[in-house]
Amino acid sequence: MSIIYPHIDYQKIISDAWTSYNPKRFIASIEDLSVNVSTNKVFQINFIDNSFIMVKVSNFGTYENFKEDHDIINVMANNLEYPYDLFLSSSLIKNNEIYIHRYDDQYIEVWLVFYRAVRIKNTLPKRLNNYQIEKLGTELAQFHKVCDTMTPVLPRSSKTQLKDILALLRKLEKPDSNQKFYGNKTLIKEQCELFIKNCEDLNYHQFTKIPVFVDWNIGNFSVRDDCSFFSRWDYDWFRTSSRVLDFYSFSRVVSDIGDKTNFSYTVTQLNEERFLLFLQAYHSVFPLTKKEIYFIKEAYRFFILNYVIHRGRFFFTNNYAEKLQKEAYEMYLPTLDTQFNPELIIDTLNI
Numbered sequence: 153m154s155i156i157y158p159h160i161d162y163q164k165i166i167s168d169a170w171t172s173y174n175p176k177r178f179i180a181s182i183e184d185l186s187v188n189v190s191t192n193k194v195f196q197i198n199f200i201d202n203s204f205i206m207v208k209v210s211n212f213g214t215y216e217n218f219k220e221d222h223d224i225i226n227v228m229a230n231n232l233e234y235p236y237d238l239f240l241s242s243s244l245i246k247n248n249e250i251y252i253h254r255y256d257d258q259y260i261e262v263w264l265v266f267y268r269a270v271r272i273k274n275t276l277p278k279r280l281n282n283y284q285i286e287k288l289g290t291e292l293a294q295f296h297k298v299c300d301t302m303t304p305v306l307p308r309s310s311k312t313q314l315k316d317i318l319a320l321l322r323k324l325e326k327p328d329s330n331q332k333f334y335g336n337k338t339l340i341k342e343q344c345e346l347f348i349k350n351c352e353d354l355n356y357h358q359f360t361k362i363p364v365f366v367d368w369n370i371g372n373f374s375v376r377d378d379c380s381f382f383s384r385w386d387y388d389w390f391r392t393s394s395r396v397l398d399f400y401s402f403s404r405v406v407s408d409i410g411d412k413t414n415f416s417y418t419v420t421q422l423n424e425e426r427f428l429l430f431l432q433a434y435h436s437v438f439p440l441t442k443k444e445i446y447f448i449k450e451a452y453r454f455f456i457l458n459y460v461i462h463r464g465r466f467f468f469t470n471n472y473a474e475k476l477q478k479e480a481y482e483m484y485l486p487t488l489d490t491q492f493n494p495e496l497i498i499d500t501l502n503i
Contacts, residue, residue, distance in 0.1 A: 159259065160259065160260055160262075162182075162184070162193065162195065162209060163182050165209070165253075165255050165262065165264070166182055166195055166197065166207055166209070166264065167179060167182065168253075168255075169207075169253035169255070169264055169266075170197060170266070172253065173244065173246060173251050173253070173266065177199055178199060178200045179197055179198070179199060179200075180198045180199055180200045181197075181198045182195055182196070182197055182198070182207075183195060183196045183198065185206075192208060192209065192210045192212060192388055192466075193208070193209045193210075194206065194207070194208055194209075195207040195209065196269075197266075204269070205244065205266050205267065205268060205269070206241070206266070206267050206268070206269050207264055207265070207266055207267075208264060208265050208267065209262050209263075209264040210262065210263060210264070210388075211260060211261060211262045211263070212388070212463070212466045215252075215254055215261075215263050216310070217310070217311050218252070218263050218265075219250070219252055219263075220307065220308075220309050220310060220311065221309070221311075221387065221390050221391070222243055222250055222252070222265050222387075223249075223250060223307045224306050224307050224309060224363060224390075224392065225240060225241075225243075225363075225387055225390060226242055226243045226250055227305065227306055227307060228240055228299075228302065228306070228363060229241060229242040229243075230242055231302065231305065232298065232302075235380060235381070236295065236298060236381065238270065238271055238382065238383060239270075239295075239381060239382070239383055239384055240270065240383075240384060241267045241268050241269065241270045241385060242267065242268055243265050243266065243267045243268075244265075244266040244267065244268075250265065251265070251266060252264070252265050253265075270383040270384070270385050271382075271383055272374045272382075272383055273374045273375060273376055273377075273382040273383065274374055274375050274376065274377065274382075275370055275371070275374055275375075276370045276375060276379075276405070277410075278370070278410040278411040278412075279408075279409075279410030279411070280405070280406055280410070280426075282429060283379070284379050284406075285406045285426055285429050285430050285433070286429060286430070286432075286433040287378070287379040287380065287433075288379065288402065288405070288406065288430060288433075289402075289429070289430040289431065289432070289433025289434040289437075290433045290434065290436070290437050291375075291379070291380055291381050292398065292402060292434055293433070293434040293435075293436075293437035293438035294437055294438070295381060296362060296395045296398070296438055297437070297438050299362040299363045299364075299395075300360060300362050300395075302362075302363075303360075303361070303362055303363075306363065306392075309391065309392040311391050311392070312393070313351075313393060313454050313458075314348070314351070316454075316458045316462070317344050317347055317348060317454065317457065317458070319462070320340070320344055320457060320458065320461070320462045321341065321344050323462070324337050324340060324341055324344075333461070334477070334478075334481065336481045339481060339485060339486070340457070340461060343453060343456075343457055343485050344457060346453070347450055347453050347454060347457065350446075350449075350450050350453075351447075351450060354443050354446055354447055354450070355443070356394070356447065356450075359394045359443075359444070359447070360394070360395075361392050361393055361394060362392065362393075362394075362395055363390070363391075363392055364390070364391060364392070364393050364394070364395060364397045364398050365384065365387065365389065365390050365398065366389035366390070366391065366397050366398060366401060366455075366459075367386065367388065367389045367401055368398060368401035368402055368405060369401060369404070369405065369411070370405055370411050371386075372384065372385060372386040373385070388467070389459065394444065394447060394451065395438075395444075396444050396447050396448055396451045397451050397454075397455075399422075399431075399448055399451065400422065400448075400451060400452050400455055402427075402430060403421045403422050403424070403427040403430070404421060406421075406424075406426045406427055406429075406430045407421040407424055407426060407427065408421075408424060408426055409421075416476070416479055417455070417456065417460060417476060417479070417480070417484060418483070418484065419452055419484065419487070419488055419491050419492050420491060422448060422452065422492055422497075423491075423492065423493055423496055423497075428496070428497065428500045431497060431500070431501060432500065432501065435501045440501065440503065441503070442498055442503050445494050445497050445498050445501070445503065446494050448492070448494060448497070449488065449489075449492050449494060452488065452492070453485070453488060456480050456484050456485060457485075460476050460477060460480050460484075461477055461480055464476060464477055
């Protein structure tokens, strides 16, 4: 279930953090803009001169990974050129590094970062037409190409998919694990081991790793009038990994059913004609390999294991975390190897 800490005085934590950062710029008010579907919280600090900045407060993962992620994002934000020069938000700097405030007491440890708000243009409709699908395919490919060229100048990331899967396997060894995972310990263990085996068979360690944002639902980015990328926010699932990790989210964005408030993480849209159209547009700009196509299934497996089963309580409300986890045990994982057909994609792209 999701974790909520109603006794935490976020206003005081943020105020103290800002005073440590810049005591000569005075706060008029602090607004909580959090949508409260995860443990991460977002605030807006309003200053007496009518200017403002944003604040992200998190206790997900580790402080070290939080800092690494924001270091990478900040370098990207400051180095991306047109048309991506306004795409990402930059964090505030002090003493030549990102200022991250770390707070802990007997109840909780959190860390926060101050950042500039991104400008927002158009959001996509809930159901896309073919032009919009193809445009998103070429846009993601072009953005991935830019990310690929930037990798030599980016800070290193210690966070890997294998480490996340091994952390889940270690959690399964705890005495109360079968109860925590509703009696599905054996299934989860089998799926983790299958992920590791298939990654080895595909030589995943040799794949090119680039910055990926993973969660591309239409509430996380905006586009220009021609549907090209304009800005992106919400970096909760950011990591350095294979570009393939971005595909599942886009398969949901372009799916025939469209964006839904009541959703599930089914795998079937990865073989929809609309997603094949998206991949054709992507492939024409930044060609995919056959091994990457096969890895789409493993990227989905990892997504379910890590973000739904292992970390779901951090990203979803209580009821929704339980709903998605139940579906993962009963539907997503047991049917994955029969419901996803990589050969259909390979044939469509003529690889």
